[in-house]
Amino acid sequence: MEADTSRLYRIMYLIRRFEETVLDNFPKGVFSGTTHTYLGQEANAAGVLDHIREADIVVSNHRCHGHFLAYGGQPHPLFAELMGKASGVCGGRGGSQHLHWRNFFSNGVLGGTVPLATGMAVAEKHKGSRSVVIAFLGDGTLGEGVVYESLNIASLWQAPILYVVENNHIAQTTPSEMALAGNIAARFNAFDIPVVELDTSNVLEVWSAAGAQVEAVRSASTPHALLLHTCRFGPHSKGDDTRPAEETAEMRRSRDPLTLHTARLDQFTRHSLEQDVDLEIARAFKQALADPFPALTP
C-alpha cells in the first residue's frame, strides 16, 4: 500500500496550525487552564493513526491534541473544549487533557492510561473482535510503575495493543538522561513484546513502520511496540521551555516533519491544502469563541 502524501501533509499541517493558534491565543485569555502542544511531533500521530479502522481504539495522554486531530476529531469541538465551552468535545468538563470522542480516550495522569488501554485490548480479544488498541505514551511516563504491570499483563494475556512511545527526550523540563536509565526498547524486550525503533521526523518512515506494527498486532492478536525518537519544538505546556533557544531552533531546522515532507507535494497542491486548513482553523476558532459557556444542571 502506498501512503497518501497529501492526506498526511494535511493532517500534520492541521495539527501544526491548531497548536500554533492555541499558543498564540493563550496569552489573550481565550483559553483557560493549561495545554500541552504537539509541535514537532506531528509525523507520529499522522503516520500511526493513518492505519486505524473505525472500530479501533486510541488511548492518549496529556499531549493529546495531535492524536485527537489525526484520529479524525474536528478542530472546532477541540478549540471549544480548550475554551471550556458547551460545544467542546466533553462539554467543557474535561479540558485540554481529558477527551473522549467515539473510540478516542485521553487522560491527564501519566501511566494510568496504560493498564486501561491494555484492558480495552483484553476485552476486544475476549469479544473476538478484530479491533486493536493504539496507546500513546511518552518517555516521561516510563517512570511510572504501572506501565510495567501493564506490559507484563499484555504479554501474558497476548493483548492486541500497539504501544507507541514518543521519546521527545524531555519530560516537562527534565532531560531524559536525568530520568531514564537503561534503554527503552529493552523494556519491551524484557516482556517479549516486539519493538520497532525509529529516530526520524519523516512521516513516510513512521507511516511504513506503524503500518507493519498495526498489521502485526491485528493479525497475530499480540502486543507490539513502536518506539519513535522525536523532537518537541515547543514548551511542555506554555512558556516553560528551559532549553537553550539554539537547541530548539536547530530541531526546527533539521527535524521539522512538515518541511521534510514538503518536497513530496507539488507547490499548487500544498498551497491549496494549506489555504483550506487555514480557513478551517480560523472558522473553527471563531465559532468556538462565539459558542456559549455551559451551565451546571442542579
Added chain:
Amino acid sequence: MPSVLESLNTGLLNAFADSKDIYLLGEDVLDPYGGAFKVTQGLSTAYQERVLTTPVSEAGITGVAAGMALRGLRPVVEIMFGDFITLIADQVINHIAKFRWMYNDQVRVPLVIRTPMGGRRGYGPTHSQTLEKLFLGIPGLVVLAPTHLGDPGRLLYDAILNCDDPVLFVENKLLYLLPAQGAGTSGEFDTKSWTGSPAAQPDLATFAPVYTINLLDAPAPTLTICAYGYMAEMARQAVLTLAYEHEIFCELIVPTMLAPFEAQPLVESVQRTGNLLVVEEGTLSFGWGAEIIAVCSEAPELRLSSARRLAARETPVPASSALEASTLPDQYSIVNSCLEIVHNG
C-alpha cells in the same frame, strides 16, 4: 442459613450464570485454592475462560478491568486484602470514578472492586485495616458494605449486574463465617429493610438496603446506633446487653451503601430517639462517623440531643490479639458509649 461467605459465592456464581459479560480478575483466585478467603471458590472451574488469575499488580489489574468495562464487559476485581486498596487509588480516583462525568456522560464504567477488610484475626498493621474511609466522598464512586443482615450475595449480584457505575465492595472478614440473617424477624430482632435512591445521586439503582433493627416487643427506643459491616453484629450484641442489663432500648440503623449516603432512615430514627452513636472499625479522626453526625446535624427536622463516635484507636492495628482487642471497638465499648450518652448526654 448460608454463611455470608457462601452467600457472596452464590451471588458471584449467579452473576456469571446470568451474563457472559462478567469477568473476574484477581490474585490466586483459581481453584482448587479459590482465593485467599474462598469467596471465588468454584468459579474458575465453572467459568474457566472468564476467571483471570493475575500477577501481583493491584493497580494494573484494576486499570485493565476498567478498560474492559469501557469496552462493554462487566468485570469484578478481587483485591486480596483491603489494605492494598492504597495501590489502586490512582486508578479509582483519577480514572475510574471520573470517566462518566469527565467525559460528559458519554461512558459508564460498570466495575466492581471487591475486597476483604478489617481486623480481629491477628494479621497485624498491614493486613487488618479498615481503609474504606479513604474512598468515601469520591464523586462517581459507590461504596457498598454488605453485612450479615438481608442477603449479602444478592447485594453483590446487584452491584455486578444492576449498577452501571463503579463500586467498591467492602467485605469485613469476620462477616464471612456468620450466618446470613435474611430480613424480617430473626431471633429476638425485628429487621426492617428500606431501599431508596440516594438524594445525591437519584439515578443510582435502589438495591442497597438500609436496615432498621429493633428488639421484638421492646419499649420505644431512646438511642439510635448506626453501624455497618461487622460492627452491625457487634452493635446487635450490645443492643441485647443494654436491654437486658440496663433497660436501655436502642434502634440500630445499618446502611449497606456508605457512599453516596442516603440519610432518610437514620434521620427518621434519630427523630424518634434524639440520641445517636455512630460506630466504625476504622480510625476515629476524619472518618465515616464524623460525616454521619454532620449529616444529622444539618437535617433541618432533627434536634440532636447527643451524638458520639466510637471507632478504632488512632494507631496501626497491632498483631498481638491482646493489643488488637483493645484497639478496635467491640460490643463492650459500644455498651459503654451508650451508657455514657444516656447518663452524661
